[in-house]
Amino acid sequence: MRARLANSFAVCSRLSRNVMPTESEIDVPSPIDLRAMVDAREWADAVSAKRPWREDFFRVFVNELRPLAGPQASVLELGSGPGFLAKRVLGELTFGRYTALDFSEAMHTLARERLSDLSNKVEFVLRDFISPQWNEGLPIYNAVITLQAVHELRHKRRAPALYDAVRGLLPKDGMLLVCDHFAGDGGMSNTALFMNKEEHENALRASGFGNVSCLLNQGGMVVYRAQQA
Numbered sequence: 001m002r003a004r005l006a007n008s009f010a011v012c013s014r015l016s017r018n019v020m021p022t023e024s025e026i027d028v029p030s031p032i033d034l035r036a037m038v039d040a041r042e043w044a045d046a047v048s049a050k051r052p053w054r055e056d057f058f059r060v061f062v063n064e065l066r067p068l069a070g071p072q073a074s075v076l077e078l079g080s081g082p083g084f085l086a087k088r089v090l091g092e093l094t095f096g097r098y099t100a101l102d103f104s105e106a107m108h109t110l111a112r113e114r115l116s117d118l119s120n121k122v123e124f125v126l127r128d129f130i131s132p133q134w135n136e137g138l139p140i141y142n143a144v145i146t147l148q149a150v151h152e153l154r155h156k157r158r159a160p161a162l163y164d165a166v167r168g169l170l171p172k173d174g175m176l177l178v179c180d181h182f183a184g185d186g187g188m189s190n191t192a193l194f195m196n197k198e199e200h201e202n203a204l205r206a207s208g209f210g211n212v213s214c215l216l217n218q219g220g221m222v223v224y225r226a227q228q229a
Contacts (some may be wrong), residue, residue: 027154028193034081034152040106043177044082047148053219054147057179058088060223061145064177068142069093076101076141076169078129079149082109083119087143090118099141102154103128117225130158131194135165143175150180157201158218163207163226172228176209179216179223187220205229 022144037151065075073095080086080100090098092185098120102108108126112119127134130153144166150159166176181187183194195203197214204212210229214222 003155012220015089019072022095024191026192028190030152030154035104035106037106040082040104040110044084044107044110048084049220051219053221054084057216057221057223058085061085061147061177061179062089062092064175064225065089065145068175069095071096073097073142074139074143076100076138076144078144078146078166079103080124081107081147081149081153082164083114085145085147086122087115087118090115090121092149095121097123097139097141099123099125099138101125101127101129101134103130119161129162130154131167132161137168138169140171141174142171143177144169145177147179148181150178151193155192156199157202159195159200159208163204163209167228168210170228174228176204176226177215177223178204178226179221181220182222200224 032043034040034043054105071094074097075089075095076099077086078101080102085099086098091139098121100108102112103126105126108124111124115122153159153162155201170176181194182197182200183189184196188194200222204224204226206228209226211227213225215225216223
């Protein structure tokens with residue numbers, strides 16, 4: 001909330017001086033309200049049909065997490081949404097702790113429906129990772145994963161701060177798996193909301209991650225593996 005207010009004050013200040021706000025100062029509004037059940041359910045119903053290649057990304061997540069799996073291992077999913085990724089991961093792998101963090105209670109409700117009995121293996125946390133305090137009180141995780149959620153920061157300038165906070169939740173050998181849309185050829189056109197591939201890799205490295213690898217680039221989406229430097 002403070003970050004949003006600061007952004008608003010900066011924009012208003014520029015406008016009061018008859019100076020147009022720059023791209024770096026303006027958040028990109030979402031066309032839908034994912035906190036509203038109607039919008040959340042509509043998004044969940046359409047996303048797999050719109051991007052059937054998401055299945056290939058699910059497989060990448062499962063394969064990367066497989067060596068870590070076990071009753072002592074833990075995973076944090078950021079922007080967990082209606083539970084698609086959690087269902088694939090927990091349907092094949094066992095973890096002692098799986099935390100699903102999302103800013104929408106409607107999405108958590110849909111996730112519980114989708115996961116059914118598997119929902120007993122999930123800790124649902126309601127937080128907005130735009131907030132600077134989103135990670136307070138969370139434990140250390142062996143892996144942090146996120147699928148099609150980083151752009152919900154509503155501006156790419158916030159990505160390095162998000163990744164820096166994530167790094168603080170990982171042990172020395174911890175792993176971040178991050179998948180999102182990218183800007184540029186074959187991707188999205190909004191360069192304020194979406195990073196191009198070079199910007200995404202630079203954001204990860206600037207936050208202290210090393211061994212940044214692109215695991216899959218398909219359908220305007222890319223997934224990276226990053227580990228502590």
